[in-house]
Amino acid sequence: MNHYETRQRRLIESLKDNGVNGALLLSPANIFYYTGFLSNPHERFMGLAIIPETRHAILFVPALDHEAASGAAAVDQIIPIQDDQLPMQAVKEVIQGLHGPIGIEPKALNYERYVGLTSTFPDACVMDIEELIGKQRLSKSADEVRAIREAIRIIELVMDEGIRKVKPGMTEAELTAELEYLMRMHGADGPSFSTIVLSGEKAALPHGSPGARKITAGDFLLIDMGVVKDGYCSDITRTFVIGEPTEEQQRIYNIVRRSNEAGIEASRAGVPLCGIDSASRKVIEDEGYGKFFNNRVGHGVGIEVHEAPSVHAKNEIPAEPGNVFTIEPGIYIPGYAGVRIEDIVHLTEDGHAEVLTSFPKDLRIIGH
Incomplete structure (x- = not known):
């Protein structure tokens, strides 16, 4: 059978x-x-x-x-x-x-x-x-996790190659086209959702659409994308900076990174999903940016790029071995900028979090 x-x-x-x-x-x-x-x-x-x-x-x-x-x-x-x-x-x-x-x-x-x-x-x-x-x-088999890993492997190759193509003056739409071309070149069946490439003040729109805005020195550049491969999805977000970051940019980025790591640390079987959300959210709230983070911390990933479980403040269902979900906190300041860092975690048979994404999370300067 x-x-x-x-x-x-x-x-x-x-x-x-x-x-x-x-x-x-x-x-x-x-x-x-x-x-x-x-x-x-x-x-x-x-x-x-x-x-x-x-x-x-x-x-x-x-x-x-x-x-x-x-x-x-x-x-x-x-x-x-x-x-x-x-x-x-x-x-x-x-x-x-x-x-x-x-x-x-x-x-x-x-x-x-x-x-x-x-x-x-x-x-x-x-x-x-x-x-x-x-x-x-909800409980992903070993075969399913392997399929998700392959979709992640592809999207991380795309991220690595794609950011090398970024130059000041390039539009968000142009970079999006480059990234989606690379997806196919690396064997993806297609994007798992509409690729998000947002720069400067547009990065404050968590699900904004890439457009004609030109990427310029001093911008944060937020890239959120994934692929489908053999029926399974990936989803990753990284935020970069064009040129040297200001102290404020470095501070905001570090807060989001610590929030991401706190959510991963809290991810284990038996912990209510709302507890994972609150562990991640608390880092941002304690730094005074709580009002700039108004979405859930994560969502399941598998055959669909958004599926159960939903990691939000009111979901009291305990996380279970086999769950695969994102941890993706962010700070979005209207008119200024936004930062999001997103990883995918898998709860193993012993209930601990295995981070499936591996793309570096240090604030990276690109476009120079």
């Missing part, structure tokens, strides 16, 4: 334990997790039906993806759906007796699909199983 089948069996047992008669998963990330088939169907229908009674996993895919799915998906049956077919009717032709509680992912089931499901199967009602799936995906 391969690990996809093992994951399916675990889900089946969870469905049985919770009185759920079946599941229809629509999230491409969850479908990949349970089958090994990675695809974005765009507007077309793709779904994984899990039937506890028969212990069958049936994958419905757009007809144009049938061959690709046949070579990758670990399922009992693959059903192609033509563009002129009604998706739920195609499901009904294969699974006629869907009734009672049917597990769905609320974030993936849009209203159109919901109407199609409930009208085609009037004896069925939907049940949220996001938490059941999330519990499985």
Whole structure:
């Protein structure tokens, strides 16, 4: 039995334990997790039906993806759906007796699909199983950690080569293009999110967009990026300075670095996730910059670049072995600048934090 089948069996047992008669998963990330088939169907229908009674996993895919799915998906049956077919009717032709509680992912089931499901199967009602799936995906296997490591290896090569190309007068957009070119050149399947390159006062926008602003001497330069490789993501942020830093720039940077290290130090199994957030946040608050740090300290990374667990001030769920998440504190001063330092940590079997990212964190002068 391969690990996809093992994951399916675990889900089946969870469905049985919770009185759920079946599941229809629509999230491409969850479908990949349970089958090994990675695809974005765009507007077309793709779904994984899990039937506890028969212990069958049936994958419905757009007809144009049938061959690709046949070579990758670990399922009992693959059903192609033509563009002129009604998706739920195609499901009904294969699974006629869907009734009672049917597990769905609320974030993936849009209203159109919901109407199609409930009208085609009037004896069925939907049940949220996001938490059941999330519990499985929270604990990363050794294979998953290896895949994340590879995505990190690629993005750190990109960071190392990319910052060597920075010159005063270059625009944020131009540097972004260079970085995304390097991602492909180093074997990435693509960026895991829209690359963030922000300079000077724009670095105070935690999720700002690169534009025509020119990188100039005296700027902080914030680069936040990641790649997808074989279905798994990386995510790293480093902040650099163009030319010699001022005392204030050095001070702000050092505070963020200490905050990052405090969050990593607090990361261990059994510690509530809010405790990790507070350990990191306290460093910034104690230095008087608390009002300039108004986002969570971290988020999970895996098949999706933002997934569970969420490391924020009100999440009292304890961290567990197998968790993989970011520690990314920042100080963002409107009209002046911003600094963020982001690493990925993995909680090992003994519950300690293993830092998967390795790019240096000393304040580095570039662009000269």
